[in-house]
Amino acid sequence: MKLARPIVIALSVSLFLAACAAVQQQKAQAARADTGEFHNLQLFPQNITHDELIGNMRGFARALGTRCDHCHAANPPGSKEQFDFASDAKPEKNVARAMLRMVHAANNDYLAKVNPHGQMVTCNTCHRGHTVPDTNAPAESAPPPPPS
Ligand code: HEC
Numbered sequence: 001m002k003l004a005r006p007i008v009i010a011l012s013v014s015l016f017l018a019a020c021a022a023v024q025q026q027k028a029q030a031a032r033a034d035t036g037e038f039h040n041l042q043l044f045p046q047n048i049t050h051d052e053l054i055g056n057m058r059g060f061a062r063a064l065g066t067r068c069d070h071c072h073a074a075n076p077p078g079s080k081e082q083f084d085f086a087s088d089a090k091p092e093k094n095v096a097r098a099m100l101r102m103v104h105a106a107n108n109d110y111l112a113k114v115n116p117h118g119q120m121v122t123c124n125t126c127h128r129g130h131t132v133p134d135t136n137a138p139a140e141s142a143p144p145p146p147p148s
C-alpha cells in the first residue's frame with residue numbers, strides 16, 4: 001500500500017467532515033450493505049473505502065506523532081494480524097472518537113459560519129506532532145516595542 005500523501009490526507013479530512021453528516025442518516029437505515037471489511041466503525045461511514053479509512057488513520061498518526069499502536073491494541077504474538085483494529089481495548093481510541101466529534105462540532109457549528117480563509121480544524125491544528133498539544137505561547141520573535 002502506498003503512503004498517504006498530503007493530498008490524500010486533505011481529501012480524507014474533508015471526506016470525514018462530509019461523512020459526519022451522513023452518520024446519523026446511516027445509523028437510521030435499518031439494513032445496509034456491509035462491505036465486511038470494517039467491524040466497529042461508530043463515526044466513519046460503513047461504506048468508506050479501505051484507502052479512505054487508512055488515509056485518515058495515517059493522518060491521525062502523523063498529526064499525533066505516533067504509530068497505529070498508540071490507539072490500536074496488538075493481537076497476541078504469533079497471530080496472523082499484528083493489530084486487532086476493531087478492538088476498543090485502548091482508551092486512546094475512544095479519546096480519538098471524542099476528538100473527532102469535537103473537530104466536527106468546531107467545523108460545522110462554528111468555523112463554517114466564520115471562515116473567510118476557508119480553513120477547517122484538523123487534528124494537526126492542535127496536535128502538530130504531539131500526543132498532548134504544546135500549549136506554550138510561541139517564543140517572542142522580536143523584542144517588545146519600546147515604551148512610547
Ligand atoms: C489517534 C488514534 C488512532 C490512530 C493513531 C490510528 N487509529 Fe485506526 N482507528 C481509530 C479510531 C477512533 C477508529 C474507529 C473510528 C470509528 O469509530 O468510526 C479506528 C478504526 C480503524 C480501523 C477499522 C477497524 C474496524 O474494523 O472497525 C482500522 C482498520 C484502522 N483504524 C487502522 C489503523 C491503522 C493502519 C493505523 C496506523 C496507520 C491507525 N489505525 C492509527 C483511531 C486511531
Ligand code: HEC
Pocket residue numbers: 060064092093095096099100103121122123124125126127131132133
Ligand atoms: C482544539 C484542539 C484539538 C484538536 C483539534 C484535536 N485535539 Fe486531540 N487533544 C487535545 C488536547 C488539549 C489533548 C490533551 C487532553 C488532556 O489534557 O489529556 C488531546 C488529547 C488527544 C489524545 C490523547 C493523547 C494521549 O495522551 O494519548 C488523542 C488520542 C487525541 N487527542 C486525538 C486527536 C485526534 C485523532 C484529533 C483529530 C480528529 C484530535 N485529537 C484533534 C486537543 C485537540
